[in-house]
Amino acid sequence: MAPEANTHEEAQPVALVIDDSVDVHRLLRARLKPEGLELVQALSGPEGLALAASNPPSVVLLDLDMPEMDGFEVLRNLKENPATQHVPVIVLSGLQSPQDKVTAFDLGAVDYVTKPFDLTELRVRVRAALRLSQLLTMLSQRAQIDGLTGLWNRAHFDKRWPDEVSGCVRHGRALSMAILDLDNFKSVNDTYGHPAGDAVLQGMATLLQHECRQSDVACRMGGEEFAVIMPDTSVEAALVLCERIRAGFGQHVWLRHPERFVTTSIGLVGSSGSATLSAEEWIEAADQNLYRAKAEGRNRVIATDVTPKARLAKAG
Amino acid sequence: MAQPNPAWGALPPLPSLFANDPAMREVVEEFIGDIPQRVRSIRSAFESGNRVDLTRLAHQLRGAGAGYGYPALTSAAGALEDQLRGLSNDGALTAVAQEVDELIMLCERAAQGGRSGSN
Numbered sequence: 001m002a003p004e005a006n007t008h009e010e011a012q013p014v015a016l017v018i019d020d021s022v023d024v025h026r027l028l029r030a031r032l033k034p035e036g037l038e039l040v041q042a043l044s045g046p047e048g049l050a051l052a053a054s055n056p057p058s059v060v061l062l063d064l065d066m067p068e069m070d071g072f073e074v075l076r077n078l079k080e081n082p083a084t085q086h087v088p089v090i091v092l093s094g095l096q097s098p099q100d101k102v103t104a105f106d107l108g109a110v111d112y113v114t115k116p117f118d119l120t121e122l123r124v125r126v127r128a129a130l131r132l133s134q135l136l137t138m139l140s141q142r143a144q145i146d147g148l149t150g151l152w153n154r155a156h157f158d159k160r161w162p163d164e165v166s167g168c169v170r171h172g173r174a175l176s177m178a179i180l181d182l183d184n185f186k187s188v189n190d191t192y193g194h195p196a197g198d199a200v201l202q203g204m205a206t207l208l209q210h211e212c213r214q215s216d217v218a219c220r221m222g223g224e225e226f227a228v229i230m231p232d233t234s235v236e237a238a239l240v241l242c243e244r245i246r247a248g249f250g251q252h253v254w255l256r257h258p259e260r261f262v263t264t265s266i267g268l269v270g271s272s273g274s275a276t277l278s279a280e281e282w283i284e285a286a287d288q289n290l291y292r293a294k295a296e297g298r299n300r301v302i303a304t305d306v307t308p309k310a311r312l313a314k315a316g
Numbered sequence: 317m318a319q320p321n322p323a324w325g326a327l328p329p330l331p332s333l334f335a336n337d338p339a340m341r342e343v344v345e346e347f348i349g350d351i352p353q354r355v356r357s358i359r360s361a362f363e364s365g366n367r368v369d370l371t372r373l374a375h376q377l378r379g380a381g382a383g384y385g386y387p388a389l390t391s392a393a394g395a396l397e398d399q400l401r402g403l404s405n406d407g408a409l410t411a412v413a414q415e416v417d418e419l420i421m422l423c424e425r426a427a428q429g430g431r432s433g434s435n
Contacts, residue, residue, distance in 0.1 A: 021376050021379060021380065023347065023376060023379065023380030023383065023384070024379065024380065024383075026343045026346060026347070027343060027380065027383040027384070029343065030339050030340050030342070030343045031339070031340075033339070034339065065375070094375060094378065094379055115378075115379040116378065116379050116380070116381065116382040116383055116390050117383070119383060
């Protein structure tokens with residue numbers, strides 16, 4: 001649903017060590033244990049890449065001088081893979097030429113420690129890399145949060161939605177998505193002032209946080225428009241949720257204007273599996289349903305089932 | 317050269333700087349347990365003229381020695397690795413016999429330090 005604070009910091013950090021030397025693995029195990037790090041070891045570049053891709057670690061400690069695939073190649077691969085490109089990489093190397101260091105940093109390493117390394121120094125460098133990575137994660141998460149409501153913003157929706165649609169297409173999973181637009185919102189702002197309008201937007205956010213499940217993604221798309229992505233949810237189940245949101249919102253009594261109720265119109269599109277719509281077509285279909293809901297008198301949900309062979313329009 | 321030297325038995329054991337560090341005791345013991353195999357590998361690479369293997373073994377000890385509390389091993393392995401990398405392509409390994417001897421002697425002393433339980 002809405003973004004949760006500090007989830008990254010709470011998980012136990014995992015350090016993936018890619019080095020062909022058994023000694024390095026042993027020494028790091030002894031020295032990094034007190035840091036509360038879970039160590040995963042890989043004795044070659046390809047093994048390290050496979051482990052990193054299947055379960056991206058919090059930090060990678062990477063040797064450069066390895067047979068088969070050297071550390072530069074491993075680093076290049078890690079930075080090219082979207083699943084691992086943001087994982088900080090500390091290079092551990094016996095190679096000490098300035099050119100090697102420049103190449104490693106150019107390829108995206110965050111630090112370079114020469115062997116034989118001082119393990120106490122390495123420990124604090126790992127700690128610094130983890131801190132930096134946590135701050136970057138937080139920063140990029142913040143950039144996707146709507147400041148007024150605390151919901152995900154449009155940027156997050158744009159990033160997330162195509163992934164959800166391709167997951168639905170690839171794995172034949174159910175998926176639904178609703179676009180909500182508050183009815184006559186401008187007149188609330190004009191009549192009672194912008195603080196009152198802001199309170200209404202925040203009220204919708206609170207309702208969405210309350211009604212949506214953990215797996216749903218509630219976003220404020222801008223102005224008075226919201227969207228909810230509901231993974232693994234058929235249009236029937238999504239319609240129940242949307243109706244609950246519509247009814248709950250319309251009955252809310254606002255402290256600043258108890259005499260004035262505010263309603264919402266909702267366009268919903270869902271599939272029970274293997275939808276053939278693109279992400280853009282799906283949004284367009286939800287938008288059309290929203291326009292219909294407005295045209296038919298507002299304060300209603302218009303839903304379409306786009307499961308192949310279903311495509312039945314339903315009005316709620 | 318690079319053969320077992322009976323005189324080494326008379327040299328004092330070489331304890332790890334971390335012999336009294338509880339966090340390190342286990343890994344230092346594992347390292348000491350591996351020393352005989354490492355010495356055999358170094359000797360075998362030297363005697364068969366396998367420069368690639370000898371360089372790799374020296375490189376590994378250079379990186380690891382100080383980490384286990386044996387800075388002298390890092391220095392000796394580093395000297396051997398530098399010599400090997402400086403050799404011309406057709407240079408005979410006999411040119412590094414002294415460095416190999418020195419490294420093996422230190423390995424044996426480190427193993428003695430572990431076996432005697434000396435701190």
